[in-house]
Amino acid sequence: MEWPVLLASTARLLDLHDSDRTAGGGIYSPDERRRGAGTGIWLDVGTRLLQYLYERDLESNEAWIPLEGIISELIQLHDVTREDIIFVANHLATPTRLITLRDSENGALQRQIYKRETALLEWPKNTNRRDRCRLSASGTRAVLLSQAAQNWLYAANDAGKLERAIDYGAYADVPQLAEGLISQIRRFSKEITLLLERQHLEDLLSDFAEHRDDYMKVITEVQNSVEVASELFNTKQVKEQYSRWLETEGGISFTPYTITQSFTEILQAIERLSRKFQKLVSVLASSKREVIGLVRFDLAAVGLAFHPCSESITELCIAALGPWATEITAPSPLDFSGVLSLQQEEDSKTILVFDDEAVDELPSLIERFLSSYREEILSQLRIGPVPLSLAVEKGWLTVEDFDALPQLIGVYASPEWLDDTNSELAVTVAANALDVQLPDGSHLEGDDLILHWLRSHS
CATH class of the missing domain: 3.90.1150 (Aspartate Aminotransferase, domain 1)
Incomplete structure (x- = not known):
């Protein structure tokens, strides 16, 4: 994790948000002093807590993560108390108020307030127990952003990171890159799990339609990158280069099978994601949904002529579709056809041009x-x-x-x-x-x- 990279890129933005400057004031340098002791202990406790919750969530997939493991570790590491760690967790779970400006539809600046999204942790509701918690959506996003800041060497092409690392001979980066790809796969797998837990099918369909391309992109691009990187690594020239690298720079943590094992772990993660994806598609395909086909309005009109609907329905339709002002004394000659529109209706781009010259049109191809x-x-x-x-x-x-x-x-x-x-x-x-x-x-x-x-x- 590279939390300092993420925090350093946002610290001054938060300072500007909290600034008490009034418009039209003079120019002065920002204060270099920050509140607090400046030891870095509480920031380290907070980031370690976030990372611990993220990793445990991926491993166990439980609703709430027990805190006893990380509490014991942090007490031994920083010589703090349990109350200190609960204080940090409670601080991360408390929303704060952020105000930004955005462009509105009329071009004016509109104030936008964020509060609930700033909480990084969540405590169980309806209880005062503080022995378990979980990451909020913003907390998960913060951990993922810290991972994204970890290595910018191959950021131009995420799908080709492994291939580029092997091509450059940066074998030490392969396990780290593999871990990042596996983390991304697990994140999408977790999103599919959340979709499957939804009780309302319409929400499931909506979310699936929104994220379907993301799922397919992760599955195809990551699998292709692993296959290409594996083929490149198994060439004779790269094998010899890797053997020489092991002798000089590999160290005790690398073996001849380290790179291959990284590829295997990614493919296993892809396989698990594929199974989860197939399960989601199966749920969608097997669920019974009410489908309305093509409506024959001509037959509906004939049916209404011989079998009129009740007065209550007629009054409701007149209230919804009838004249809404006293100036309108009769329906349109088009008999309300103007209120009906096709979803796939497109505006005609045809422009009428009148010319006195006769145009000899060529016969069509048929x-x-x-x-x-x-x-x-x-x-x-x-x-x-x-x-x-x-x-x-x-x-x-x-x-x-x-x-x-x-x-x-x-x-x-x-x-x-x-x-x-x-x-x-x-x-x-x-x-x-x-x-x-x-x-x-x-x-x-x-x-x-x-x-x-x-x-x-x-």
Whole structure:
């Protein structure tokens, strides 16, 4: 943990927050003296307590973490009492008031107050016991920020930290980087656990939709980085370099299997996260939800005409959708259609331009396709059925150097394009019969579409 790095970057910001300066005052240097004895004991007790709670939470996943272990350790380390440590914990659990300014929608500065978010610990409610507590969301974030400040060497690309460390020969950093990645994986695993503990499914769906990309990114990027780093480490050149490094700088804490063990631990953490992720998806998939499909408003109108709803519902609808001012004496001619909107409705970007000059529009690609191949396709139909695979072999795929495969498939989807004389054209499907190579090298396989007449034609 590099708590000094995190604290040093925020100390002066808090000083500015607590400053009693009035606008328009003179320029002077900030006071270098800080309140308190300045021994650093209580800050060390606080940071060690936060780190202890974070590690125990990852190991045990309990609702509340007992404090006896860390209390004994801190009493021996700093020669303090149990009351001193409870004082520090209570200090971290007490919210304080922070005031910031932010831009509002109208452009003016708006004051924003934070209080509850400043508490780093939580005590059990409805009890005066002080033998167990846990990190708040802000406390967990503080520990993670201290971890992020620990090593900025590879911060440009989190997914490639292990690969870069091995590529640079910084083998001593690999276990530390592995620990950081494992911590990140466990954090997401903990979030999934919290989601699974939710009682209301709608909250579960909302949170999952918000964090789904984060879960997938952690799983894929970390796994890819480990695989790439492992492949790089197992090359002959890197193996020899690592052996020389072990002899000169490795020390007693490193063995030939230290790096490999780090990779293994990350992959195990990914596996556990994947299982947790699959469980979350399973819960979502197996839960029964009320789904409203497409609403046929025309049928609803007919139904209401023959079976009117009760007067109470009618009055409620009129109050919600009817005229809201005395000036409005009648509904809109559009019959309230203006209040209905589609969720996926998009604004039209079409701009009307009026020009006195006539514009000769080119025929569409489907029109050019039919102009080029209609007679050839009809001639082939008089011989027999025309599968899509046969059409591909005959080269009905391009029109004036344009790719016409979508237009060809469109003919099979709407065979009436070929003949508008009400002749009975039909399409059948041959399961898994399509297996052709396209001229561009791509492969087309699946169900083959077969175009044919319903009656014989000469």
